[in-house]
Amino acid sequence: MCGIVGAVAQRNITPILLEGLKRLEYRGYDSCGVALHVDGALQRSRSTSRVADLEKQVDETGLKGFTGIAHTRWATHGAPASHNAHPHFSPSSDNARIALVHNGIIENHDELRAELTALGYVFQSQTDTEVIAHLVDHMYNGDLFDTVQQAVKRLHGAYAIAVFAREEPHRVVAARQGSPLIVGVGQGENFVASDAMALAGTSDQIIYLEEGDVVDLQLGKVWIVDVNGKSVEREVKTVHAHTGAAELGPYRHYMQKEIFEQPRVIGDTLEGITGVMPELFGDGAYKVFKEIDRVLILACGTSYYAGSTAKYWIESIAKVPVNVEIASEYRYRDSVPDPRTLVVTISQSGETADTLAALKHARALGMEHTLTICNVATSAMVRECKLAYITRAGVEVGVASTKAFTTQLAALFLLALTLAQVNGRLTDEEEAAHLKAMRHLPSAITSVLALEPQIIAWADEFARKENALFLGRGLHYPIALEGALKLKEISYIHAEAYPAGELKHGPLALVTEEMPVVTIAPNDTLIEKLKSNMQEVRARGGQLFVFADVDSRITSGDGVHVIRMPEHYGQLSPILHVVSLQLLAYHSALARGTDVDKPRNLAKSVTVE
Ligand code: F6R
Numbered sequence: 001m002c003g004i005v006g007a008v009a010q011r012n013i014t015p016i017l018l019e020g021l022k023r024l025e026y027r028g029y030d031s032c033g034v035a036l037h038v039d040g041a042l043q044r045s046r047s048t049s050r051v052a053d054l055e056k057q058v059d060e061t062g063l064k065g066f067t068g069i070a071h072t073r074w075a076t077h078g079a080p081a082s083h084n085a086h087p088h089f090s091p092s093s094d095n096a097r098i099a100l101v102h103n104g105i106i107e108n109h110d111e112l113r114a115e116l117t118a119l120g121y122v123f124q125s126q127t128d129t130e131v132i133a134h135l136v137d138h139m140y141n142g143d144l145f146d147t148v149q150q151a152v153k154r155l156h157g158a159y160a161i162a163v164f165a166r167e168e169p170h171r172v173v174a175a176r177q178g179s180p181l182i183v184g185v186g187q188g189e190n191f192v193a194s195d196a197m198a199l200a201g202t203s204d205q206i207i208y209l210e211e212g213d214v215v216d217l218q219l220g221k222v223w224i225v226d227v228n229g230k231s232v233e234r235e236v237k238t239v240h241a242h243t244g245a246a247e248l249g250p251y252r253h254y255m256q257k258e259i260f261e262q263p264r265v266i267g268d269t270l271e272g273i274t275g276v277m278p279e280l281f282g283d284g285a286y287k288v289f290k291e292i293d294r295v296l297i298l299a300c301g302t303s304y305y306a307g308s309t310a311k312y313w314i315e316s317i318a319k320v321p322v323n324v325e326i327a328s329e330y331r332y333r334d335s336v337p338d339p340r341t342l343v344v345t346i347s348q349s350g351e352t353a354d355t356l357a358a359l360k361h362a363r364a365l366g367m368e369h370t371l372t373i374c375n376v377a378t379s380a381m382v383r384e385c386k387l388a389y390i391t392r393a394g395v396e397v398g399v400a401s402t403k404a405f406t407t408q409l410a411a412l413f414l415l416a417l418t419l420a421q422v423n424g425r426l427t428d429e430e431e432a433a434h435l436k437a438m439r440h441l442p443s444a445i446t447s448v449l450a451l452e453p454q455i456i457a458w459a460d461e462f463a464r465k466e467n468a469l470f471l472g473r474g475l476h477y478p479i480a481l482e483g484a485l486k487l488k489e490i491s492y493i494h495a496e497a498y499p500a501g502e503l504k505h506g507p508l509a510l511v512t513e514e515m516p517v518v519t520i521a522p523n524d525t526l527i528e529k530l531k532s533n534m535q536e537v538r539a540r541g542g543q544l545f546v547f548a549d550v551d552s553r554i555t556s557g558d559g560v561h562v563i564r565m566p567e568h569y570g571q572l573s574p575i576l577h578v579v580s581l582q583l584l585a586y587h588s589a590l591a592r593g594t595d596v597d598k599p600r601n602l603a604k605s606v607t608v609e
Pocket residue numbers: 300301302303304346347348349350351352355399400401402485489604605606
């Protein structure tokens with residue numbers, strides 16, 4: 001999703017801006033650009049290709065400067081075309097006084113566009129961003145900091161912007177509302193970015209701007225005003241951001257590498273846990289867990305499926321009622337708040353706009369007990385929640401989430417145990433048995449990864465299909481949903497997941513010989529019911545591809561293909577089964593030749609609504 005980098009320095013900043021964009025590349029984008037102050041004029045370069053292509057263009061034209069901004073764009077308003085790529089200039093390309101980049105969505109852009117058009121501005125793009133550039137130009141009073149403070153008052157929606165003016169060569173002004181933005185403080189130079197990772201290696205002295213902040217960056221000065229226009233000091237934190245993507249090593253794609261990293265990162269996530277302790281979720285967690293009667297989980301996409309799995313665990317082990325809501329729906333619906341609720345957000349990036357907004361909505365409804373399960377310790381989500389459990393998946397580069405998901409599951413299982421303990425529902429023997437099973441996860445996952453050759457044989461067949469069904473029951477229904485999501489997002493095969501008992505209520509009509517039906521068959525209390533559902537598929541000629549636990553007594557036969565899962569894993573079984581589905585999706589996509597790590601239309605970090 002969109003990324004911002006900006007700098008004001010006394011050295012050529014082009015390499016810093018481009019390096020920052022490269023560090024943000026993994027989030028997904030479809031165009032990119034950079035603008036610099038060059039000899040009293042504003043110059044820019046834009047590309048609808050990769051940052052490497054932009055870099056080539058910049059090298060060829062010799063674009064250099066001390067003040068500038070850069071951007072990776074993920075299209076919302078207007079196609080991914082060069083004229084829509086940021087930075088946007090105002091009043092026009094040939095006579096640029098203002099250059100601006102923007103993340104987020106301006107909701108009143110139509111109204112502002114009409115107003116600015118009436119004032120004589122000619123729009124070059126379909127973006128909502130160009131509206132802000134013209135607005136700043138129109139309101140410009142010789143002081144960019146003051147102008148931006150006035151201009152943002154006209155904006156409705158979410159934004160993080162960085163802007164500079166031809167008349168003020170050593171100044172970048174930035175502002176945020178609803179989209180993240182940070183400042184990197186340097187020695188006689190200052191930076192702004194949408195994520196601390198963009199500045200790794202450039203500045204580790206980071207200020208997290210707050211909602212409504214506007215910041216003035218000059219060579220030796222960082223001046224911040226808050227939403228009321230009052231001068232404020234914000235804490236400067238030392239942040240050792242990850243330095244971006246790790247090497248691919250022997251793997252063809254980051255997704256494959258990340259699937260294979262799961263034994264290690266689950267081990268890292270659980271490292272040092274010698275017992276179930278509320279404090280693992282932060283200071284004061286015991287008191288919070290004691291005060292709550294229910295749990296509300298808010299998340300999107302894959303993280304939502306982690307939450308859906310956790311519902312089964314928490315209700316069964318801790319006997320605490322759980323409601324799981326898709327964040328983008330929850331924030332807009334009337335719900336019945338209960339202050340004795342633990343609000344749990346789940347997010348790999350910690351930046352997902354819908355989840356952040358849902359969290360704020362829950363708090364506005366009076367639910368103050370908040371916990372996040374998040375993979376980025378420095379993210380907005382962690383800062384906004386009272387309690388946090390940081391998963392240690394490491395940087396996830398592949399757009400399709402894999403290791404972040406399984407580490408979320410491990411953390412959520414621990415949450416279920418902790419709530420059970422606080423409520424007096426976990427005996428010492430049970431605690432010891434669960435912890436033993438958790439510690440064995442890395443080696444159990446390693447055995448699942450060894451199934452790769454068998455899964456590749458299935459994937460070759462899947463690659464020729466356009467539709468697939470996924471079936472699961474109970475705890476494994478959310479895993480079926482996650483398996484279907486993985487397959488569709490990277491292989492573009494249409495896939496749907498159903499609780500197997502629902503098949504006869506409608507989806508059975510889809511089943512023909514052409515329909516592969518992936519079935520998750522753990523040897524649990526529902527296995528006999530599941531076998532009946534499988535018969536329903538076979539009777540209609542459907543082809544069953546079954547991941548069956550070793551002791552489930554399901555065997556290969558006519559139209560039934562079985563891969564045997566190495567061990568039966570009880571309540572933690574979803575963490576194993578999902579790994580085989582990740583491999584199936586990965587190899588199906590590989591066989592179809594798609595861009596596995598950067599599937600079309602998708603972004604890694606969804607910072608717009
Ligand atoms: C799918 C995927 C997405 C994310 C979703 C939420 O593979 O990665 O569905 O899970 O966009 O993102 P986070 O977890 O960063 O809040």
